[in-house]
Amino acid sequence: MRATTGERPSFEDRFAPLAALAYKVAYRLTGDRAESEDLAQEALARAYLRWRKVARYDEAWVARVVTNLAIGRWRRHGRVEVRGDWGDRGRPAAAHPRPDDPLDRIEVVRALRSLPRRQREAVALRYLADLPEAAVAAHLGCTVGAVKQHTHRGLAALRRADGRQAHDEERTDVRASR
Amino acid sequence: MFEHLDDPRPPDFGPGARRAVVGRAQRRRRRRVAGGLGMAAASLVAGAGGLYGRAAYRASQIERIEVAGMSDAADGEPVTFLVRGVDGPRGAGDAGGRADTVLLARLDPATGAASLLSLPRDLLVTDPATGGQVRINGLSADAQVAVVRDQLGIAVNHVAQIDLDGFGALVDLVGGVEVAVPAPVRDTHSGLLLAQTGCVRVDGDQARALVRARRLEVLDASGRWQPGRFGDLERTATQRAVLVAALADLAGRTDPLSVDRMAGWIRDHVAVDDDLGLGELTDLIRAALAVDPASVETAIVPVVPAEVDANRLVVDPAAAPAAIAAFSEGAALPDGIPLDRVVVDAC
Numbered sequence: 177m178r179a180t181t182g183e184r185p186s187f188e189d190r191f192a193p194l195a196a197l198a199y200k201v202a203y204r205l206t207g208d209r210a211e212s213e214d215l216a217q218e219a220l221a222r223a224y225l226r227w228r229k230v231a232r233y234d235e236a237w238v239a240r241v242v243t244n245l246a247i248g249r250w251r252r253h254g255r256v257e258v259r260g261d262w263g264d265r266g267r268p269a270a271a272h273p274r275p276d277d278p279l280d281r282i283e284v285v286r287a288l289r290s291l292p293r294r295q296r297e298a299v300a301l302r303y304l305a306d307l308p309e310a311a312v313a314a315h316l317g318c319t320v321g322a323v324k325q326h327t328h329r330g331l332a333a334l335r336r337a338d339g340r341q342a343h344d345e346e347r348t349d350v351r352a353s354r
Numbered sequence: 355m356f357e358h359l360d361d362p363r364p365p366d367f368g369p370g371a372r373r374a375v376v377g378r379a380q381r382r383r384r385r386r387v388a389g390g391l392g393m394a395a396a397s398l399v400a401g402a403g404g405l406y407g408r409a410a411y412r413a414s415q416i417e418r419i420e421v422a423g424m425s426d427a428a429d430g431e432p433v434t435f436l437v438r439g440v441d442g443p444r445g446a447g448d449a450g451g452r453a454d455t456v457l458l459a460r461l462d463p464a465t466g467a468a469s470l471l472s473l474p475r476d477l478l479v480t481d482p483a484t485g486g487q488v489r490i491n492g493l494s495a496d497a498q499v500a501v502v503r504d505q506l507g508i509a510v511n512h513v514a515q516i517d518l519d520g521f522g523a524l525v526d527l528v529g530g531v532e533v534a535v536p537a538p539v540r541d542t543h544s545g546l547l548l549a550q551t552g553c554v555r556v557d558g559d560q561a562r563a564l565v566r567a568r569r570l571e572v573l574d575a576s577g578r579w580q581p582g583r584f585g586d587l588e589r590t591a592t593q594r595a596v597l598v599a600a601l602a603d604l605a606g607r608t609d610p611l612s613v614d615r616m617a618g619w620i621r622d623h624v625a626v627d628d629d630l631g632l633g634e635l636t637d638l639i640r641a642a643l644a645v646d647p648a649s650v651e652t653a654i655v656p657v658v659p660a661e662v663d664a665n666r667l668v669v670d671p672a673a674a675p676a677a678i679a680a681f682s683e684g685a686a687l688p689d690g691i692p693l694d695r696v697v698v699d700a701c
Contacts, residue, residue, distance in 0.1 A: 195367035199364055200360060203361045209365070213365060303355050
């Protein structure tokens with residue numbers, strides 16, 4: 177038996193899953209391996225410095241920070257660093273995403289940027305980090321119902337901004353969460 | 355729903371990656387703690403220009419929050435900040451959180467004139483969302499901006515949010531501050547004890563305990579510790595005394611080393627709104643450091659006890675308009691409410 181319940185998990189124990197989560201979120205936003213590794217490292221370094229405070233909601237905290245870092249870099253560069261691969265590695269950097277992509281990275285980042293803060297965070301934690309609604313609610317300090325509302329509106333705004341039809345997957349997701 | 359954007363072969367985050375992250379974090383902490391010596395040495399090598407560049411880089415890493423309802427300040431015109439000291443992390447997820455401290459800071463970059471107008475935490479205002487009477491500290495940044503604009507008549511240009519540790523860290527940044535202690539004071543909950551009276555140097559932890567303590571006790575003439583019965587106004591006054599002392603220490607330090615350390619403090623403890631440009635921010639830091647501390651106008655917005663609840667405060671309809679007008683014009687602020695007792699005072 178290592179830790180008793182209620183004891184804070186150590187940074188060491190939590191590093192691997194948190195780094196993988198941070199990388200996933202960063203990669204979904206940037207599509208660039210080096211950039212994503214750097215963003216994940218930065219988010220984890222910040223978590224390490226504040227571990228006592230972060231430990232309670234570590235996944236949500238890391239996901240939020242890495243989202244903001246990725247979006248912040250985009251803000252500073254004036255564009256997303258979309259150098260990376262889109263699944264098939266041979267494609268050139270400027271290639272369009274696959275036609276069946278419901279939203280490509282640039283659209284996701286741009287749309288996320290345009291959302292009000294609560295909606296943006298709810299969408300990022302729920303769908304970029306794939307965290308359960310309860311964890312998102314706990315971190316944002318609101319109810320599960322409010323998270324559903326934020327993500328629902330956020331996704332709707334995201335689609336409107338994009339001028340696309342809802343992806344089937346999202347539609348069932350929103351319905352299922354009602 | 356974004357699985358299609360995933361890296362099919364994500365890297366492995368093993369112990370090596372962890373060591374790299376911890377190393378990155380520790381280098382940053384060392385840089386922060388080592389402060390003076392290392393920076394002084396670096397300034398000899400790198401020269402001033404490099405350090406200003408570093409300060410600008412640090413400022414570029416500042417956290418951002420999204421706030422609505424602010425008005426733009428024209429270039430070079432006075433800027434009014436809503437400063438929120440929050441009871442937790444400063445980050446975006448907490449912009450809706452409670453604010454332990456709410457104050458308005460006005461800086462005129464052209465003249466170097468600065469004013470601070472504190473809003474007591476127990477001030478009752480109308481919640482823009484519900485129309486009900488609520489304490490200002492429970493409102494989100496958005497709502498506070500609206501309240502200050504619509505109910506006090508002061509346009510806010512930017513919002514700065516300082517985290518739980520920021521206040522103490524600011525005091526430590528200047529190597530502690532001197533405050534006047536009229537009577538020995540302690541708080542057994544935080545372990546605070548100021549046994550000496552007169553001008554006393556307090557560090558960041560003590561300063562924070564002073565402004566946060568709910569159960570301060572004061573040593574009376576017979577040598578017994580008595581409950582301090584300090585209210586929100588006294589707490590606000592304490593905070594102002596410490597803040598002004600810290601600012602007095604910082605003021606005039608426009609050398610690259612100080613600018614860099616200030617930028618580091620901001621990066622570590624402050625979040626600002628999205629609309630504040632990086633150049634504007636750097637200019638403001640420099641303008642703020644150039645302010646003459648003796649000329650800083652500070653006051654608590656005039657308040658009277660609320661009719662509904664004597665523990666709550668409302669804006670004093672007689673005295674507040676003059677104070678607000680003076681603040682908005684950058685003029686001398688009228689003397690605040692006289693306090694019967696203070697925890698600590700300016701030294």
